[in-house]
Structures are given as structure tokens and as C-alpha cells.
Amino acid sequence: MSREGWIVSVIAVCALCTLFERALPFLIFRGERVPEPVRYLGRVLPMAIMTTLVFYCLRTVGFGTAAAFAPQLISCAVTAALHLWKGSTALSIAGGTICCMILTQFVF
Amino acid sequence: MKKAFRYSLRHSLPILISFIPVGLAYGILMQTSGLNWIWTGVCSLFIFAGSLQFLAVSFFAGGVSLAAVAVMALLLNSRHIFYGLPFVERWKRYGPWKLFLIYALPDEAFSLHCSNSFDDGNEEHRKWSQIFDALLILVYWIVLSILGALIGSLISFDTAGIDFALTALFLVILIEQLKASGGSRFPALIAALSSVVCLLFFGPDGFILPSLMITVVGLLAFRGRIGGKEKEAGHE
Numbered sequence: 159m160s161r162e163g164w165i166v167s168v169i170a171v172c173a174l175c176t177l178f179e180r181a182l183p184f185l186i187f188r189g190e191r192v193p194e195p196v197r198y199l200g201r202v203l204p205m206a207i208m209t210t211l212v213f214y215c216l217r218t219v220g221f222g223t224a225a226a227f228a229p230q231l232i233s234c235a236v237t238a239a240l241h242l243w244k245g246s247t248a249l250s251i252a253g254g255t256i257c258c259m260i261l262t263q264f265v266f
Numbered sequence: 267m268k269k270a271f272r273y274s275l276r277h278s279l280p281i282l283i284s285f286i287p288v289g290l291a292y293g294i295l296m297q298t299s300g301l302n303w304i305w306t307g308v309c310s311l312f313i314f315a316g317s318l319q320f321l322a323v324s325f326f327a328g329g330v331s332l333a334a335v336a337v338m339a340l341l342l343n344s345r346h347i348f349y350g351l352p353f354v355e356r357w358k359r360y361g362p363w364k365l366f367l368i369y370a371l372p373d374e375a376f377s378l379h380c381s382n383s384f385d386d387g388n389e390e391h392r393k394w395s396q397i398f399d400a401l402l403i404l405v406y407w408i409v410l411s412i413l414g415a416l417i418g419s420l421i422s423f424d425t426a427g428i429d430f431a432l433t434a435l436f437l438v439i440l441i442e443q444l445k446a447s448g449g450s451r452f453p454a455l456i457a458a459l460s461s462v463v464c465l466l467f468f469g470p471d472g473f474i475l476p477s478l479m480i481t482v483v484g485l486l487a488f489r490g491r492i493g494g495k496e497k498e499a500g501h502e
Contacts, residue, residue, distance in 0.1 A: 165305065168325045171332055173312040175339035176346065180371045183350035184357070184364070192355050198489055199482065200352040204380040205447065206457035206481050207348060208440040210474065211373060213461035214345075215433035217470035229427065237434045241441050251280045254434035255427070262427035 229261035270391045273384045274398035281374045281403045284431035285410050288316055290421065293414020299323050303415035310408045315372050318342050319411075344475045348482070349376040360393055370400035374432070378403070381439040452491070456484045 159167070187196055216234070220226040237254030244250070289310075296306040301323075309319050318339055325335050349371050350357075357364040367375075384395035444451055457477070464477035 164328060165301070165326050167332055168322055168335055169309055169312055171335050172309075172315075172318055172322050172325075172339045175336050176313055176315045176318060176343055177369055179340065179343055179346040180350060181368050182347045183354050184368060187354050195486060195489065196351065196354065199485060200354060202453040202485050203348060203482075204352050205440070205443045205451075206453040206485060207345075207478070208377065208380060208436055208443060209454045209457035210345075210461050210477055210481065211377065211436045212433065212440055213458070213465065213477075214474055215436060217465060217473065230430065230433070233430050234433065234437060237437050238441060241438050247438050247442075248276075248279065250438050251283070251431055251434040254437075255283065255431040258430035258434075259425075259427035263424055 225266035229258050229266055232261060233258035267391065267394055269386060270384060270395040271398050273395050274402055277378060277382065277384075277395075278399055278402045278406070280431055280435040281378065282406045284374070284429060284435065285403070285406050287425040287428045289407055289410025290414035290418050290425075292316070292319060293411045293416070294418035295320065295323055296411075297415045297418065299326065301326065303412045306415040307408055307412050310411045311404075314370060314404060314407065315343055315346075316407075341475075345373075345478055346371065348478055349373075353379060359389075363393065363397055367396060367400055370404050372403075374403050374435075375400045377436055377439050381442060452488065453481075453485060456488070457481045460484065 187193070192200075216230055219230050233254045236257045237250050240253045241247070241250035292310075293303065293306050296309070297303070309322065313319050313322065321338065321342060322335075325338075350368060353367070357367055360367065367379075378399040379396055382392075382396055382399065384392055386392075440454065444454060460477045460480040461473065464473040464480065467473075468476055
């Protein structure tokens with residue numbers, strides 16, 4: 159296979175596998191009525207998955223040195239505090255991110 | 267429609283910021299692997315999954331079979347199989363756009379759909395706000411990764427830490443969901459417990475699939491306890 163052919167094949171396989179996983183719930187529950195346990199999961203899963211995604215973003219946090227956890231965890235606290243105080247999504251994200259950049263680049 | 271578009275522009279802004287370092291880095295990596303900006307654009311358009319696209323760069327060098335590529339692709343993004351569940355019913359009414367929303371469903375789009383609060387009383391406009399959300403982040407991703415390939419090497423601005431924007435977005439959405447949960451925060455609790463346990467057992471690279479599976483089982487097991495109390499989680 160030529161180099162281009164191989165690259166196209168890899169892209170196609172990656173694209174199809176990703177599409178398949180994203181489409182799976184829709185392929186399984188194609189019928190008119192969605193089973194009640196699935197509707198229930200649809201209601202409770204967003205909060206559960208967002209929680210898991212926060213852990214996913216923080217998965218590389220380690221506790222060996224301060225630099226391995228402090229910037230991320232302090233920035234999380236800053237983001238949460240800003241959000242509970244002002245309730246502005248833009249402000250909370252900007253504040254947390256700038257805090258993390260300063261801590262990463264200049265403090266730790 | 268215009269209002270929905272303006273809403274989506276604002277709503278997707280945190281994603282744009284978080285894509286800046288990742289998209290640029292991806293384009294640069296592709297370029298240094300001998301693949302020009304066209305390949306970068308093709309990957310971003312067709313795969314549209316950040317971590318898998320990074321992994322695919324190592325596949326391009328060869329030395330693996332297509333079957334192995336498929337297995338690794340399926341495993342790496344296995345969390346995506348849960349992302350459609352909350353939308354199975356709603357998107358049925360979206361006609362052909364359902365297919366686009368399914369295709370364009372990475373972590374970032376899922377988080378936007380979970381936090382979409384656009385509501386002017388018109389279901390059609392609500393649909394468009396979700397489509398615009400997905401479309402905008404797709405465009406951001408393609409444009410930024412191509413920019414990385416074209417001019418990435420010229421950028422010397424230190425972006426270390428800017429990737430926290432995505433963490434912050436997820437955290438803010440979670441806080442909003444907890445505030446709107448109307449009592450039951452059990453889904454967050456069980457997901458947090460399961461994440462911590464699975465991180466300890468499986469480590470950072472393999473924790474997310476077992477963790478989500480345990481969470482689903484746990485949510486189903488305690489369905490009687492929280493099913494009644496649980497109103498709309500998030501805004502969906």
C-alpha cells in the first residue's frame with residue numbers, strides 16, 4: 159500500500175470507529191418508545207458524566223511535588239469560588255484559566 | 267435563528283479558548299510528522315476527536331495493522347458511547363440534523379449540549395442553538411489545527427496552563443447542574459466515588475471506561491431512591 163493509501167485507511171478507520179461509538183445509543187434505541195430505564199439514565203447521566211470529565215481533566219494530577227497538583231487544584235478552587243460568588247460562566251472560566259497560567263508559568 | 271447563533275457564539279467561546287493550544291499543537295505535530303495542512307484539515311474534519319487524532323499520528327508511521335488501529339480507536343474514545351443517551355429522544359425530532367449532531371459529539375459538544383439553556387419558547391430555535399454549538403466548535407477545531415500546521419512554528423507565546431479552560435468549563439457546567447438539580451446530587455456523588463476508586467485501580471489512562479460503567483450500574487441500582495426525586499438534570 160502506498161503511504162497515502164495507508165494514511166487514508168487509518169483516517170477512515172479512526173473516523174468510522176468514532177462515529178460508531180457516538181451513534182451507538184441511537185442505533186440501540188431506535189424504536190418509537192425509549193425504555194424507561196434509559197430515559198432515567200438520560201436524566202441523571204449528564205451530571206454524572208460531567209463529574210467524571212472533571213476527574214478526567216485532572217487525571218494527571220500527582221502528589222509527588224507541589225507543581226504536580228497545586229496549579230490545577232488551586233485554579234479549580236478559584237473557578238468554583240468565582241462561579242459561586244458571581245455566577246458568570248465567562249468570568250469563572252477566564253479567572254480560573256488565567257490563574258492556572260500564572261501559577262504554571264511563574265509560581266511553580 | 268439569529269438569536270440562536272449569537273447564543274451559540276457566546277456559549278462556545280470557552281471551547282474556542284481551550285482549543286487554541288490543543289489545535290495549534292496538533293497542527294504542529296502533524297507538520298513535524300511530514301503531513302501538511304491538508305491532511306491536518308482532513309483528520310480534524312473526519313475524525314473530530316482530539317486525543318484520537320494525536321494517537322493516529324503514530325499510526326501513520328506504520329508498523330500496526332488496521333485491526334489494531336480500530337481496537338485502539340474504540341478503546342481510547344469508549345466514553346463517547348454514553349454521550350448520546352441523554353439526547354436519544356430529543357434528537358429523534360431533529361430529522362437529518364440528528365446525524366450531524368451524532369457525528370459532531372466530542373467531549374466539548376457533549377458539555378455544551380448539557381449546558382444549553384437557550385429557550386425562547388420555540389423548539390425549532392432550540393434545535394438550531396444545538397446545531398450551531400456543534401458546528402462552531404467543529405469550525406474552531408478545523409481552523410485552529412490548520413493554523414497550527416501553517417504558522418504554528420512562528421508562535422512563541424507561552425500557552426502553558428491555558429488548557430485549564432476546558433477543566434474550568436466542565437467544572438462550571440457541573441456547578442450549574444448541581445445548583446439546578448432540585449435536591450438529588452446523587453449522580454455526581456456516585457460518579458466522583460467511582461472515578462476516585464477507578465483512578466486508584468486502573469490509573470489515569472484506563473480509568474474512564476470502568477468508571478462510567480460502574481456509575482451507570484450504580485445509577486440503575488439506586489434508581490428507586492433517586493428516580494422520583496430527580497427532575498431534569500442539567501437543562502436537557
